[in-house]
Amino acid sequence: MSLVTSHSPHGQSSLRTVQVLGGGSVASSAHVRSLAAGLVARGVRVTVCAPAEAERAYDFTGVGAEHVHVPRSSDPASVAALRSVCADADLVHAHGLHASFRTALALGGRRTPLVVTWHNRAHAEGARAHLLRMLERRVVRAATLVLGTTSDLVDRARRSGARDARLGAVALPGRREAERDDPDRLPPKILAELGALGRPLLITVGSLDPCRGYDVLLDAARVWRGLEPVPLVVIAGEGPLRAELQHRIDQERLPVRLVGCRDDVGELLAAADVALLTSRWESRSVLAQEALHARVPLVATRVGGVPDLVGDAAELIPYGDSAALADTVVRLLDDPARRAELARRGVEQAATWPTEEETIAQVLSVYDELTQPRPLT
Known part of the structure; x- marks a missing residue:
C-alpha cells in the first residue's frame, strides 16, 4: 500500500x-x-x-x-x-x-x-x-x-x-496577477521618489553580487544616457557589491538607482517598460517568471535554464555583452509593437509552466x- x-x-x-x-x-x-x-x-x-x-x-x-x-x-x-x-x-x-x-x-x-x-x-x-x-x-x-x-x-x-x-x-508560488492596464498601479509619489516620472523605467531584481552581471548593466547604462528622455534603471536588492556599484554610478553619472530590498517589487515590476536579467547563470529565474506573468518585456542573458523557461517570449542576449544589452533595450523602447508582442507571448509562455x-x-x-x-x- x-x-x-x-x-x-x-x-x-x-x-x-x-x-x-x-x-x-x-x-x-x-x-x-x-x-x-x-x-x-x-x-x-x-x-x-x-x-x-x-x-x-x-x-x-x-x-x-x-x-x-x-x-x-x-x-x-x-x-x-x-x-x-x-x-x-x-x-x-x-x-x-x-x-x-x-x-x-x-x-x-x-x-x-x-x-x-x-x-x-x-x-x-x-x-x-x-x-x-x-x-x-x-x-x-x-x-x-x-x-x-x-x-x-x-x-x-x-x-x-x-x-x-x-x-x-x-x-512560482503565491503569484499575483499584475494589473498593467490600471493607471494607478504605482502611486505617482513612488515614481517621483525614484525619479521615474515621464521617462522609461527599466527594472532588475537580485542580490548585488558578481554573478548578476551588474557591471555589464552599468556599461550599457552609459549608452542610455544619450537617449531622450533618459531611461531610469532601478536595481532592487542588496549585497557585497553595493558600495562598488554606487561608486561607479556616482563617478560616471549613470541613470541608475540602487533601491535596496523592497517590499513593493511586484508593483515596481508592473510599472516597468522593460525588465532586465543580466546574470552569468540562472535556473528558473523568479524575475523572468514574474516579468512574463506581468506582461513586461524581458531582456535576458541566454544562459542556464533561461532559454527553456522563456522560449520566444523574451529578447535573449549573450552574457557579458553590454553592446547587445544596450542596443536591444534601445530597439525595444523605440518599438511599441514589439513590446506588445512580447507581452502577449509572455502570457502564453507562462501558461505552459507547471x-x-x-x-x-x-x-x-x-x-x-x-x-x-x-x-x-
Whole structure:
C-alpha cells in the first residue's frame, strides 16, 4: 500500500517528511513553503528544518508544518540537531547544495530515502570552485534521487555521479496577477521618489553580487544616457557589491538607482517598460517568471535554464555583452509593437509552466515511489 495515501488510526497520513532548507534563496524558500502547504493539505506530516529567519519570512508553521531551527552551518551541533529531527522520518527532502550536504552528513549510513532538489547552481572560482564540485559529488552520491529545476542541472547531477536524476517541476508560488492596464498601479509619489516620472523605467531584481552581471548593466547604462528622455534603471536588492556599484554610478553619472530590498517589487515590476536579467547563470529565474506573468518585456542573458523557461517570449542576449544589452533595450523602447508582442507571448509562455498543484503532485508521486516497500529478492 502507498505510504502517501495510507492513513493511521487517527486519520492522518503515515508519511512523515522533513524538508531541509539552508539560508534559502527566494525561489527555494517560497517553493518549500508551497510544498509544505500542499503536503499538509493532503495529510502528510511535514517538519521544516531551516534558520529562524526563514521561518519569520515564510511562516512555515502558518501552513501547518512544524518548524525546527537549524542554523545555516555544517558544524557538529547543527548536523546533530538535524540528525535528531530526521531520526523517525520516512523521507527527507533537502533543497540546495549546502542544505543537502548537511543532510547527507546527518543521515550518515541510514537507509532513509533522501531527495535533493537543486534550484540553482553555486558559483565560485579557484579553490572554492574545487570545494563546491567536491560537495556536489558528495551530495548526489548520497541522494536517492536528485531533482533539478532545469535540464542542465539534471545533466550536471548525472555527470557528478547521481544514481537517479530527473527534471523536477517547480511552480512560482503565491503569484499575483499584475494589473498593467490600471493607471494607478504605482502611486505617482513612488515614481517621483525614484525619479521615474515621464521617462522609461527599466527594472532588475537580485542580490548585488558578481554573478548578476551588474557591471555589464552599468556599461550599457552609459549608452542610455544619450537617449531622450533618459531611461531610469532601478536595481532592487542588496549585497557585497553595493558600495562598488554606487561608486561607479556616482563617478560616471549613470541613470541608475540602487533601491535596496523592497517590499513593493511586484508593483515596481508592473510599472516597468522593460525588465532586465543580466546574470552569468540562472535556473528558473523568479524575475523572468514574474516579468512574463506581468506582461513586461524581458531582456535576458541566454544562459542556464533561461532559454527553456522563456522560449520566444523574451529578447535573449549573450552574457557579458553590454553592446547587445544596450542596443536591444534601445530597439525595444523605440518599438511599441514589439513590446506588445512580447507581452502577449509572455502570457502564453507562462501558461505552459507547471502549477503549484502539478508540482505537489509530482513530489507526492516521487515520495510514494521511494517509500513503497521493496519486494524481497
